[in-house]
Amino acid sequence: MIPFQKFCSLITLLALLPVGCTSEMDGSVTYLSTWGEQGNDAGQFNEPIGVALDGNGNVYISDAGNNRIQKFGPDGTFLMQWNSGSDEFDRPMHLAIDDNSRIYVPEYGADRISVFDTSGSFLFTFGKSGSEAGEFDSPAGVGFGTDGRIYVADFYNHRIEVFDSSGDFNSQFGSEGHDVGEFYYPTDVSIGSKGQVFVADAYNNRIQQFTDRASPQVWGQKGGDAGEFEVADAIEQGPDGRLFIADFENSRIQVFEENGKYLYAFGSQDMGENKLDRPTDVAVSTDGYIYVVDFGNNRILQYRLN
Amino acid sequence: MNYRSKSFAITLLVLLLLFTAKPSQAQIESVEVRVDGMSCPFCAYGLEKKLKKIEGVHELVINIDKGSAKLIAKDSVAINIAAVRPAVKDAGFTPREMIVTVTGFLIERDGTIYLIQTDDVTRFAVTGESAFLSFAKSAISSKAAVRIIGDIDNVRSSNNKSLHQFLIKTETFEEQ
Numbered sequence: 001m002i003p004f005q006k007f008c009s010l011i012t013l014l015a016l017l018p019v020g021c022t023s024e025m026d027g028s029v030t031y032l033s034t035w036g037e038q039g040n041d042a043g044q045f046n047e048p049i050g051v052a053l054d055g056n057g058n059v060y061i062s063d064a065g066n067n068r069i070q071k072f073g074p075d076g077t078f079l080m081q082w083n084s085g086s087d088e089f090d091r092p093m094h095l096a097i098d099d100n101s102r103i104y105v106p107e108y109g110a111d112r113i114s115v116f117d118t119s120g121s122f123l124f125t126f127g128k129s130g131s132e133a134g135e136f137d138s139p140a141g142v143g144f145g146t147d148g149r150i151y152v153a154d155f156y157n158h159r160i161e162v163f164d165s166s167g168d169f170n171s172q173f174g175s176e177g178h179d180v181g182e183f184y185y186p187t188d189v190s191i192g193s194k195g196q197v198f199v200a201d202a203y204n205n206r207i208q209q210f211t212d213r214a215s216p217q218v219w220g221q222k223g224g225d226a227g228e229f230e231v232a233d234a235i236e237q238g239p240d241g242r243l244f245i246a247d248f249e250n251s252r253i254q255v256f257e258e259n260g261k262y263l264y265a266f267g268s269q270d271m272g273e274n275k276l277d278r279p280t281d282v283a284v285s286t287d288g289y290i291y292v293v294d295f296g297n298n299r300i301l302q303y304r305l306n
Numbered sequence: 307m308n309y310r311s312k313s314f315a316i317t318l319l320v321l322l323l324l325f326t327a328k329p330s331q332a333q334i335e336s337v338e339v340r341v342d343g344m345s346c347p348f349c350a351y352g353l354e355k356k357l358k359k360i361e362g363v364h365e366l367v368i369n370i371d372k373g374s375a376k377l378i379a380k381d382s383v384a385i386n387i388a389a390v391r392p393a394v395k396d397a398g399f400t401p402r403e404m405i406v407t408v409t410g411f412l413i414e415r416d417g418t419i420y421l422i423q424t425d426d427v428t429r430f431a432v433t434g435e436s437a438f439l440s441f442a443k444s445a446i447s448s449k450a451a452v453r454i455i456g457d458i459d460n461v462r463s464s465n466n467k468s469l470h471q472f473l474i475k476t477e478t479f480e481e482q
Contacts, residue, residue, distance in 0.1 A: 047347055049347055064351065091351045091355075108355070138348075138351075156398075187348055233346065233348065248345075249345065278345075278346070280347065295347065
């Protein structure tokens with residue numbers, strides 16, 4: 001039996017532990033902190049969707065329900081916000097920042113990509129509504145090739161479109177379907193160091209990797225087991241090349257090798273108030289900090305790679 | 307114009323108004339459509355994008371948890387109800403029931419109760435339980451404006467392909 005005094009000391013010690021303390025999760029990542037709540041004031045969110053990081057570790061969030069972008073410091077300190085480019089935002093989705101620190105905002109409701117610098121100054125826009133080459137029907141995510149080309153997941157057209165760095169149309173691939181090489185509502189795209197194109201083929205519940213466009217590699221299927229997905233809605237490559245994939249309905253982030261080998265998952269375990277509720281995006285900094293958009297809880301969670 | 311002429315002109319105007327005035331056209335206040343499979347923001351915002359293009363939609367409220375979209379009408383502009391189900395399908399969903407809130411006047415033709423419409427391409431038949439049928443009989447007799455909430459569905463017209471016929475199964479009703 002535990003002596004009464006020791007028992008009281010233990011209880012006191014547990015009570016003194018800070019609520020936001022660092023705690024181990026899944027062995028591979030460590031939960032650090034969280035910020036945000038539902039609302040429309042600075043630092044609050046209403047259906048946040050996308051996250052991207054600039055070279056200084058600043059965090060940009062597309063606050064889709066509030067039709068704005070919010071910028072935070074690496075620790076979650078609110079810095080600034082803006083809500084328009086050539087026009088007011090119409091549902092900004094997955095953000096991406098290129099090597100020239102330009103922020104790309106796919107506007108799902110306006111069928112265009114708006115581009116900004118890191119202070120929120122509007123630079124240019126490209127795309128318009130439609131299904132012809134260079135047009136969009138709800139662009140959802142952006143990725144960048146090593147050659148500077150811009151890849152866009154064109155949700156309702158079930159395809160990936162490729163543009164040069166100034167936004168001029170270059171090529172496209174994919175069509176609606178469930179076979180290899182086809183897409184069913186793609187939501188995000190990321191380009192590997194060897195030029196591989198990884199597509200979050202969201203409603204086929206899988207990832208497709210294109211090293212050449214004729215024979216993509218596919219992994220994932222609908223389900224809740226390791227390596228399976230219930231809406232694979234975002235993909236991000238970490239500094240070591242590993243792929244972080246937001247698994248929306250399973251409320252977790254799954255991590256894979258570039259070849260599709262499953263490594264681990266985090267976020268879905270019962271961590272009390274830190275448990276994810278339908279994540280929509282993930283970003284990983286070069287020094288190993290992970291930011292997850294916790295859509296269902298209107299907040300951002302920060303982790304660190306171990 | 308002297309006093310007598312003025313009186314005659316006013317009387318004529320009143321008589322003209324009395325004989326030519328028609329009850330106001332039924333006014334759709336809102337349409338709420340339930341859909342299957344709407345769980346994520348890509349779905350919700352996609353549905354929003356497709357539905358807000360429909361003529362007459364002033365405001366749109368998407369409820370992800372409930373799986374529904376509510377279309378609220380502009381003043382004096384009718385929501386094009388026939389366009390709702392195709393827009394839901396275009397957004398990638400299967401539309402389920404649609405609940406309409408509508409105000410207007412009732413008439414009876416050949417044993418069927420209708421909301422008065424002044425356009426030639428839309429017709430709303432109205433049905434309901436016995437309590438509604440009694441209410442409708444009274445409202446028709448007194449020419450009272452009514453407000454109806456009910457499940458609305460397309461009804462095919464066998465002899466007029468350009469006519470959009472709808473049947474409203476009344477759940478809630480009241481005099482205006």
